[in-house]
Amino acid sequence: MLTSASRHGLATLLLLVALALLPPALNALGEPFYIGLGTRVLIFAIAAVSLDLILGYGGMVSLGHAAYLGVGAYTVGILSFYGVQNGFVHFLSAAAISALVALAIGANSVRTTGIHFIMISLAFGQMLYYLAVSVSQFGGDDGLNIDAQSAFGGLDLGDPTSLYYVSFCILVVVLFGLDRLVNSRFGMVLRAVKSNEPRVRTIGFSPYRYKLTAFVISGTICGIAGALLANQNLFISPASMHWGRSGEILIMTILGGMGTLSGAVVGSVVYISLEYFLSRLTEHWQAVMGPLIVLVVLFAGGGLVALLAGRRVAGAGSR
Amino acid sequence: MSAPILAVQDLCLRFGGLIATNNVSFSVKPDELHAIIGPNGAGKSTLIAQLAGDRLPDSGQILLGGADVTGLPSHARAQRGLGRSFQITSVFSEFTTLANVALAVQAGAGSSFRFWKRAAREHALVEPARAILDRVGLSHRADVPAGALAHGEKRALELGIALARRPRLLLLDEPMAGMGPEEAARMVELLAALKGSLAMVLVEHDMDAVFRLADRISVLVYGRLIATGSPEETRSNPEVRQAYLGEDE
Ligand SMILES: Nc1ncnc2c1ncn2[C@@H]1O[C@H](COP(=O)(O)OP(=O)(O)OP(=O)(O)O)[C@@H](O)[C@H]1O
Ligand SMILES: [Mg+2]
Numbered sequence: 001m002l003t004s005a006s007r008h009g010l011a012t013l014l015l016l017v018a019l020a021l022l023p024p025a026l027n028a029l030g031e032p033f034y035i036g037l038g039t040r041v042l043i044f045a046i047a048a049v050s051l052d053l054i055l056g057y058g059g060m061v062s063l064g065h066a067a068y069l070g071v072g073a074y075t076v077g078i079l080s081f082y083g084v085q086n087g088f089v090h091f092l093s094a095a096a097i098s099a100l101v102a103l104a105i106g107a108n109s110v111r112t113t114g115i116h117f118i119m120i121s122l123a124f125g126q127m128l129y130y131l132a133v134s135v136s137q138f139g140g141d142d143g144l145n146i147d148a149q150s151a152f153g154g155l156d157l158g159d160p161t162s163l164y165y166v167s168f169c170i171l172v173v174v175l176f177g178l179d180r181l182v183n184s185r186f187g188m189v190l191r192a193v194k195s196n197e198p199r200v201r202t203i204g205f206s207p208y209r210y211k212l213t214a215f216v217i218s219g220t221i222c223g224i225a226g227a228l229l230a231n232q233n234l235f236i237s238p239a240s241m242h243w244g245r246s247g248e249i250l251i252m253t254i255l256g257g258m259g260t261l262s263g264a265v266v267g268s269v270v271y272i273s274l275e276y277f278l279s280r281l282t283e284h285w286q287a288v289m290g291p292l293i294v295l296v297v298l299f300a301g302g303g304l305v306a307l308l309a310g311r312r313v314a315g316a317g318s319r
Numbered sequence: 320m321s322a323p324i325l326a327v328q329d330l331c332l333r334f335g336g337l338i339a340t341n342n343v344s345f346s347v348k349p350d351e352l353h354a355i356i357g358p359n360g361a362g363k364s365t366l367i368a369q370l371a372g373d374r375l376p377d378s379g380q381i382l383l384g385g386a387d388v389t390g391l392p393s394h395a396r397a398q399r400g401l402g403r404s405f406q407i408t409s410v411f412s413e414f415t416t417l418a419n420v421a422l423a424v425q426a427g428a429g430s431s432f433r434f435w436k437r438a439a440r441e442h443a444l445v446e447p448a449r450a451i452l453d454r455v456g457l458s459h460r461a462d463v464p465a466g467a468l469a470h471g472e473k474r475a476l477e478l479g480i481a482l483a484r485r486p487r488l489l490l491l492d493e494p495m496a497g498m499g500p501e502e503a504a505r506m507v508e509l510l511a512a513l514k515g516s517l518a519m520v521l522v523e524h525d526m527d528a529v530f531r532l533a534d535r536i537s538v539l540v541y542g543r544l545i546a547t548g549s550p551e552e553t554r555s556n557p558e559v560r561q562a563y564l565g566e567d568e
Contacts, residue, residue, distance in 0.1 A: 185433040185441075188414075188422050195411040202371060203484055204397030204426040213432070 007309060012175070012262040019168060019265075023161050035160045036232070041272045042167040043228045046174055048252040048264035050221035055250070056259030057182050058214045059194030060110065061118050064125025065249050067105075068098045068219045070132060070241030072226020077144045077236040087150035087157070091227050098223020099216050101128075106215035111208060113197075125243050132238035143237025150231055157231045167228050171265070174221055178261055181217070190214050255296055257303025266304050322385060324349045324488050324518045330369060330379035339365040340376065341542035347488065352510070352519045354529045357539035358562075363522045364406050366539065367492045370520065371403045372396045384487065397426070402486030404477040406493045406522075412466030416457055416476055419465050421448040423483035448483060455479040455509060471502035478509065488518045495525050507531060530554070538562070 019042070026034050047069055054060040072094040079090055109120040138144045149157035157163045181187050192200045193207040200207055230236050239245070248271065256267025274292070278285035300307035323346035332340040339362040347353045355363055368374040370381060372393035381389045388396050411419050421444045425431055428443060438444060452458045455475040460468060465476060474494060481489055494510070495503045507528050513519070514532065523529050529536065529550075536553040538546045540562045546553060553559055 180437070181434050183437045183439065184435055185425055185431045185438045185444075187434075188418070188425065188438045189431050192411050192414070192422055195413050196409060198373070198393075199405075199409045199411065199480075201393045202373075202397055202403050203423045203480065204394050205431065206392070206394045210431070 004309075008260065008262070008305075011305075011309065012265075015262060015265060016172060016175075019171075023164055032160070035164050037272065037276055039160065039164045039167050039228075039232055041268050042164065042171050043225050043232065044249065044252060044272055045265040045268035046167070046171050046225040046228070047222045047249050048256070048268050049171070049174055049178065049261055050218045050225070051249050051253050052258060052261055052264045053178055053182070053221075054211075054214050054218045055253055056261075056263075057187065057194060058190050058211055059113075060121075060211065060215065061250070062121040063118050063243060063246050063250065064105070064121035064123075065218075065222055066241045066243070066245035067125040067128045068102065068222035069226040069229060069245070069249075070128060070236070070238070071098045071101050072223035072228075073230035073236040073240055074132065074138070074144070074226075075223070076150060076227045076230035077146050078138060080146050080148065080150075081138065081144065085148065085151040087152035087155075090150040091224060094223050094227035095220050098226070099220040101223075102216045102219025103212070106212045106219070110211040110215050122243055122246075125241065125246055129238050129241045129243070132241060139237065141238060143235055143239070146230055146234045146236065149234070150227070163228070163231060170224060170228070175261055175265070178221075182261070186210065186213070251293055255293055255303055257300075257305035260303070260305050263303050263305035266308075270304060321349050323347055323382075324384055325370070325520070326380075326382040326385075327370070328380040328382075330366070330376045330381070332365060332369060332374070332376045338542045340369065340379075343379070343539075343542070343544050345537050345544060345547055347518050347520060348534075349487070349518050350515050351534045352514050352521060352532050354521045354523060354533035354536045355539055356523065356526070356529055356536060361539045362542040363539055364492055365542075367403065367490050367520070367522060370490055371401065397484060397486075400485075400487035401490070402481035402484050402488070403490040404474075404481045404492060404494055406496060408470070408473045408477055410465045410468075410473055410476050410480065412464065414465055415462050416465050416468065416472075417445070417448055417452060417461040419476055420451050420479050420483045421445055423480045424448050424451075427484050451479045451483050454482070456505065471498045474498060474502070474506065475509075478506075482513075486517060488520070489513075490520045492522045493524065494521070495523060495528060503528070 022038050023035050026032055047065065051062060051065045054062060075094040075097050076090045079093060105124045109117060109124065112120055133141050155162060157166065189205055189210045193210060197207055229240065252267035252271045253264045255271060256265065257263030274289055275285065278288050296304060325347040328344050330340050330343040343366060357363055365374065369376045372391055380387060383396065383399055383401060388399065421438065424444050424447045425438065452461055455478055457472060457475055457479065460472060465473065468476060478494060495506050498506060503525060510532055521532065533550055535547060536550055537544050538553065538559050545562060546556050546559050548556065
């Protein structure tokens, strides 16, 4: 009999194996076009997993997470606008600038809780959105075309399969790294803050430093997802940082199951696939998607992961 | 005579028109168990909250080990050796019983900015935590989520979390509240065994427990300390009998 934790680990492993086999399977089926859709799933999975760190483990409901997708993507776009094509420069800059933006936003928001935090994260996100709209040099409202993918020597990110596997590897590294993090000393403090902040103070921790650190890590990872997004679309516009996009990332995380990390991946798979296929069936796809999400939230408190596992998989690995 | 571990001078706190803490001064010696008794609403929990740093006084001074901590936040006081348990049970419900205590051990065991090693596999955290669970009688419940513990067990865990930080001074706000007689007796034994190894401020309504455990007793009525003395002195103080103990007779 497997414990809940090892069952969860096994399910994650199966999910990752399935994602790893997707491109050859699609090629065998003669549907290579869908590899691009798969890459989109992976990119949003990275974003949703990064959100899960602060949402599912830190209790911070961010409605401005798409800002980091935008920051990461614009970093790549602007660098190549100025003729910098080196992929390492692109991705390291995207990570560093996202980290700085997250530090600035986090320093001014993580002290707040509940609805206040939601509103402040929303406000900062929209601020960046309007900043992108107003800077006409980089396309303003119309967005910015990117000449070519980030250059990594022999690795051609213009090849859909390569981009897919680069995204996949980043997702795996992020999942593994965050799994270690949420179970480390740091992670235990972060979860404790979510569970009972006054108690955390009375045993001698100042929650602020832990929340801010998690916030910056989360923003950095999401910025890297943004750099991937720029490479996939070769285009970046303010729309990618709109609060509606932040809401979608939030829905993916909640849909899959908060505080499980891999739940965010499941959420992304389901959300992006449904969005794609429903929108081809009907232009009113959101009218179908909405109720579906409500049903999952109502009937599976722990998200799809809990539904699949047949029981709640607690973030703290103990319920 | 050793210097007091806690010295409170002229502490005042108002809630609008209500004076919850009215010029309170008292001190606690390093190995003393100092009980604070008083009727409901006397301001005992409010006083504890100010000592712990959850609430700032309007005026007055709090010295911990000789150092002024009046303006320090609660986490800074905890780092200076102050532990506390809450009147209303406050544990990490999603964590196992063991993880609750291990986290408190962690708070006193070096940096928590460690991101890789699994905390549950750190012997330096888990072993002391097991020893504490043993001490408060919860060893057999180590792997149960704290939220699933019975009320009395949660009270014991509450104490375990506070002890794990190895405080020099422990503030206990009604540790026996809501316990059955058997559990309460066990808690009294536990506190009796702790006596002498650290200083304690005990707020408690159970007079048998107070008179059994306390070295000194302070009586708080309407925010004012009307008397401080040994259990015998307190028992025979006419003002105390009238203001408080009289209620029980
Ligand atoms: N946040 C607050 N705002 C206004 N009044 C408060 C507040 N907290 C407590 N009080 C009032 O201050 C007084 C002291 O309350 P406190 O909880 O300290 O009493 P207590 O001695 O601990 O009582 P009990 O024995 O019932 O626990 C009470 O009259 C209470 O109503
Ligand atoms: Mg009280």
